[in-house]
Amino acid sequence: MTIQRILVIGAGTMGRQIAMSCALGGYTTVLQDISGPALDAARTELENWSASRVAKGKLSQDEVDSALQLLSQESDLTSAAKDADLVIEAAVERLDIKEQIFAQLGQITAEHAILATNSSTLPSSKVAAASGRPDRVCNMHFFNPALVMKCVEIVRNADTSDATVNAVTEVAQRLNKQPVLVNKEIPGFIANRMMGAINKEALNLAQSGVASIEDIDTTARTALGHPMGPFELMDMVGLDVVDFIAQATYAETDDEADLPHPLIVEKVAAGKLGRKSGEGFYPYN
Numbered sequence: 170m171t172i173q174r175i176l177v178i179g180a181g182t183m184g185r186q187i188a189m190s191c192a193l194g195g196y197t198t199v200l201q202d203i204s205g206p207a208l209d210a211a212r213t214e215l216e217n218w219s220a221s222r223v224a225k226g227k228l229s230q231d232e233v234d235s236a237l238q239l240l241s242q243e244s245d246l247t248s249a250a251k252d253a254d255l256v257i258e259a260a261v262e263r264l265d266i267k268e269q270i271f272a273q274l275g276q277i278t279a280e281h282a283i284l285a286t287n288s289s290t291l292p293s294s295k296v297a298a299a300s301g302r303p304d305r306v307c308n309m310h311f312f313n314p315a316l317v318m319k320c321v322e323i324v325r326n327a328d329t330s331d332a333t334v335n336a337v338t339e340v341a342q343r344l345n346k347q348p349v350l351v352n353k354e355i356p357g358f359i360a361n362r363m364m365g366a367i368n369k370e371a372l373n374l375a376q377s378g379v380a381s382i383e384d385i386d387t388t389a390r391t392a393l394g395h396p397m398g399p400f401e402l403m404d405m406v407g408l409d410v411v412d413f414i415a416q417a418t419y420a421e422t423d424d425e426a427d428l429p430h431p432l433i434v435e436k437v438a439a440g441k442l443g444r445k446s447g448e449g450f451y452p453y454n
């Protein structure tokens with residue numbers, strides 16, 4: 170099937186940048202959120218980002234103008250969903266809310282529409298049944314910042330059809346992303362499993378006094394060629410998100426090794442969530 174219209178649910182950090190990526194890919198895109206202020210904040214951020222792209226000579230004025238024209242915002246889910254060929258859900262990471270959204274989408278979207286979730290912790294099989302069309306449901310997991318990071322993990326559940334995988338792969342390619350196919354649902358998929366292993370080791374090294382967080386980050390950047398060190402990255406992702414991912418993984422595996430690291434628990438309890446709260450492992454202005 171040919172996808173022309175995309176609905177992105179959730180105007181948070183991920184949803185707004187996924188929506189802009191879709192508009193830049195030439196798709197008519199609706200960004201939906203029940204919060205008007207969240208939609209307004211998203212629009213402002215994307216307009217500022219567009220202006221800086223033009224100022225840096227990375228995109229032309231025409232390219233950003235046509236993307237911003239293709240991108241509309243909507244607070245009512247039913248009217249936002251009516252013409253969508255593909256829905257990418259990037260709402261809050263709560264199963265009850267996602268189940269409710271997918272059940273509603275099963276009723277209000279066209280029969281052919283594909284329903285994808287950007288969730289990194291909830292595999293699509295958890296919401297597929299609620300939608301009533303499990304063969305057209307999968308994960309499309311983008312990475313933060315979604316306008317920059319190339320990878321999109323496409324995770325199929327046991328019922329996801331080949332046609333669905335092919336259609337969302339084509340969309341990811343048109344967004345100039347690099348799709349990778351995850352054939353089996355597994356906690357953390359590919360990237361978060363690898364990132365989790367690195368983070369755990371970095372946290373253990375810091376906790377045992379082997380090296381400072383600054384030197385561990387410097388090592389990751391200058392010895393391993395990572396763009397950011399693990400502590401810088403955790404601060405960017407949000408320590409509450411790191412904590413939540415670990416808890417969700419533990420809930421699936423029942424393996425105590427997957428529980429949130431004590432240093433993360435300590436930071437979250439102190440309200441130090443990373444860049445978003447002004448302090449995490451590092452202070453931010």
Ligand code: 3HC
Nearest residue numbers: 225227289311312313314316317318361396397402406410
């Ligand atoms: N939004 C949009 N664009 C951004 C951005 C943001 N928040 N942050 C940086 N950029 C853009 C800049 O505009 C710049 O673009 P340009 O080079 O085309 O002009 C480019 O990214 C590089 O930015 P900077 O020069 O300011 O800084 P860096 O070179 O340090 O790059 C970075 C910033 C892209 C964030 C880079 O450090 C990086 O790739 N870090 C690793 C990010 C990562 O691992 N993300 C995955 C997190 S895990 C995840 O998302 C999974 C989830 O389930 C938790």
